[in-house]
Amino acid sequence: MFWSKPKKKQETAAVRVDERLQHIAFIMDGNGRWAKKRGMPREYGHTHGAATFKKIGRYCEKIGLKYMTVYAFSTENWKRPQKEVDAIMKLFDDYIEECFQEMEEDNVHFRFIGNLTAFPETTQSKMERIDRETAHKPFLLNIAVNYGGREEIAHACNALIREGKREVSETDIGRHLYTLECPDPDLIVRTGGDYRVSNFLLWQSAYAEYYFTPTLWPDYSPRDVDEAVAAFYGRKRRFGGL
Numbered sequence: 001m002f003w004s005k006p007k008k009k010q011e012t013a014a015v016r017v018d019e020r021l022q023h024i025a026f027i028m029d030g031n032g033r034w035a036k037k038r039g040m041p042r043e044y045g046h047t048h049g050a051a052t053f054k055k056i057g058r059y060c061e062k063i064g065l066k067y068m069t070v071y072a073f074s075t076e077n078w079k080r081p082q083k084e085v086d087a088i089m090k091l092f093d094d095y096i097e098e099c100f101q102e103m104e105e106d107n108v109h110f111r112f113i114g115n116l117t118a119f120p121e122t123t124q125s126k127m128e129r130i131d132r133e134t135a136h137k138p139f140l141l142n143i144a145v146n147y148g149g150r151e152e153i154a155h156a157c158n159a160l161i162r163e164g165k166r167e168v169s170e171t172d173i174g175r176h177l178y179t180l181e182c183p184d185p186d187l188i189v190r191t192g193g194d195y196r197v198s199n200f201l202l203w204q205s206a207y208a209e210y211y212f213t214p215t216l217w218p219d220y221s222p223r224d225v226d227e228a229v230a231a232f233y234g235r236k237r238r239f240g241g242l
């Protein structure tokens with residue numbers, strides 16, 4: 001089984017989170033540079049990035065997180081060379097197939113978020129079925145594909161226009177975000193050394209703590225998660241208060 005019984009020995013949880021840290025979101029950056037350093041094509045980095053994603057997902061569940069979100073493909077990533085886009089799409093297809101075959105055995109509620117209409121209908125219906133059939137599981141994993149924070153807000157506004165609203169509240173917009181009932185991220189980790197938000201969870205990140213690391217995503221490890229968690233607990237969150 002690909003999620004709860006990895007081929008390699010399971011990583012021991014070195015930390016345990018509490019109710020202050022329920023949701024971590026990851027900007028998984030650095031796959032291309034990781035491959036380049038090895039004289040390999042960028043697609044090689046994405047393949048290793050996908051393996052890292054599974055490893056980090058298992059670990060986040062183990063340390064007691066309730067929600068995890070990963071930025072797997074942005075609305076802007078279609079601009080990349082076709083060969084690279086095709087390779088990433090193949091990784092998604094394989095992953096969806098794995099989820100589909102093995103979803104009953106894991107503790108994971110898999111949810112694909114973003115503008116899913118860009119995907120073939122068969123893929124969309126598999127994504128929806130996986131989401132529906134794992135909805136009772138305790139660990140929610142949001143996989144953002146064809147996701148853009150601005151697109152998501154525009155999508156929510158259009159849904160409200162269709163409802164006939166003439167004035168909207170923050171709650172109204174929240175009802176139509178792709179993340180739905182998932183609470184906002186407490187911590188957003190970006191790997192790869194850049195200090196950018198890159199159109200990720202623009203609405204939901206209003207009070208998130210950010211953590212940036214130079215580690216390239218394929219090298220990212222459970223020990224790096226421990227470091228980010230420790231940094232989070234070292235911060236004082238005031239949510240605009242004192």
Ligand code: FPP
Pocket residue numbers: 028029030031032033034046049050053071072073074077088091092095143192217
């Ligand atoms: C950013 O690194 C990474 C992406 C655009 C793709 C991320 C995709 C994966 C990690 C695979 C996910 C797979 C599944 C199954 C969800 P980059 O290519 O921009 O790296 P660079 O900054 O070094 O060029």
